[in-house]
Amino acid sequence: MIDLIDVYKTYETGTHALNGIDMHIDDGEFVFLVGQSGSGKSTIIKLLTAELKPTSGSVLVNGYKLESIRRGKIPYMRRTLGVIFQDFRLIENKTVFENVAFAMRVVGARPREIRKRVPYVLQLVGLENKGRRYPNELSGGEQQRVAIARALVNNPSMIIADEPTGNLDPARSFEIMLLLEQINALGTTVMVVTHEKGLVDRFTKRVIAIDEGKVVSDGMDGYYSYEEAH
């Protein structure tokens, strides 16, 4: 669950990135976070992953109060999240299997558990036969699937996808979104940050629109409501 209450963030440069954001996302929801460049989307992601602390206000993620979280607790909070990036962020010198297994290693999983869980997750994202390949031997869509598998492997309660289709063609983008929808259907909360209008409109999901560091619309009307509010 995510709860942002009256959140302000001002950078050291004086830039006001967030100006009183209020947002609540329940467990099991699928939400699109949309907005133009510089609207504050990236700042929200950084707050949710504890890369930044808010200047004021409260940020609650899966039971962790991030405005006052101790440094040593941050890794444990991050383990409740699966984060997917536009540029996939895979480790080039590790195979697909190793990239996914690595996330389990980090949380202290036993080798036996890893050998059992990784093939299952790779099958879930449709890469059961690509475990021995290296990232540079895969297409963009496949690399993003590996990133999704890595995000999923520790069974997080929430997936945050930051422009997950930004580097993919429309067909591959749609496939990735369908995969995220399937993951959501299995009970995982999914938050997708995007500015791809066409993609958002193909799914009837809750859309939260941000502009100049504020929520300008929040509803089930797709990207349309964002444009209207603009």
Next chain:
Amino acid sequence: MKRHTNFFYLIGQGIKSTFKHGFMSFAAVCITVACLVIINSFVLLCFNLNHMVEDLQRKTQMVAVVDESFSEQEARHLGSQINLIENVHKADFRSNKESLAAYIRDYEEALFDGLSADSMRHQFIISLEDNSLVIQTKAEIENISGIAEVYADIEVSNALATIRDVIYVASLAVAAVLLLVSLIIISNTIKLTMMDRKEEIAIMKMVGATNGFIRLPFVVEGFLLGLFSAALSFFIEWGLYELVLQAISKQNLAFLDFVPFGSVLVAMAISCGVAGFIVGVFGSLMSIRRFLRV
């Protein structure tokens, strides 16, 4: 999900990484070896200077004159009491006859014309363990019944003790500075390998790796590089030292009494090991700190 520590996995990762980043490991080892050889050369120089000063100190002597009422046999017995004093390295008895002979040998014979041995007193020529304690030792010898007078060249003794202390402090200071310089160089070299893996570290952080999990392989890598460099620098130092000793022996500088490497072997091995450990492990820890702030 049941958790376990991953300790051996992380150790394995550190070992693998040392070989995987072969070129950077080679560069780090070369720089560390160069620094350690310089540090150890200085340590050896200090060992030798200290050895020479101690040797000179040992040669600085004190003269204890026996009461004139004591016969030669009675005077000789005082030697056992003098030798019981902790700071006395050696007390050699010199009878009045031997004393006269020594004076005649050292000065002009004419000065001692008509002088009999009976006008001289029996003496002890005493060398000390630690010349900085000359005043206390002199007092202790004077307290022995039968010792009439004790002569000591306090200024020379104190000067030698001061020289030794200065060498100790200077050696410590220079070794510390060189160690710090090595640490900075190694830290920067390891930082370069980390720049290469910055993205990997960021990914580890993002999937919930603790700082300890990220740090351990780098520390293992630093430890291995430090230890290997220490071993290499130890043998290089040994070889160089033997070469220097050989060169000196050919130059008729026999009055310079150098410490044989065998007698400082254990100390040098410990010094190399500790320096390698500090440079490797702390070098890694220093360089990784910046990359953990994600």
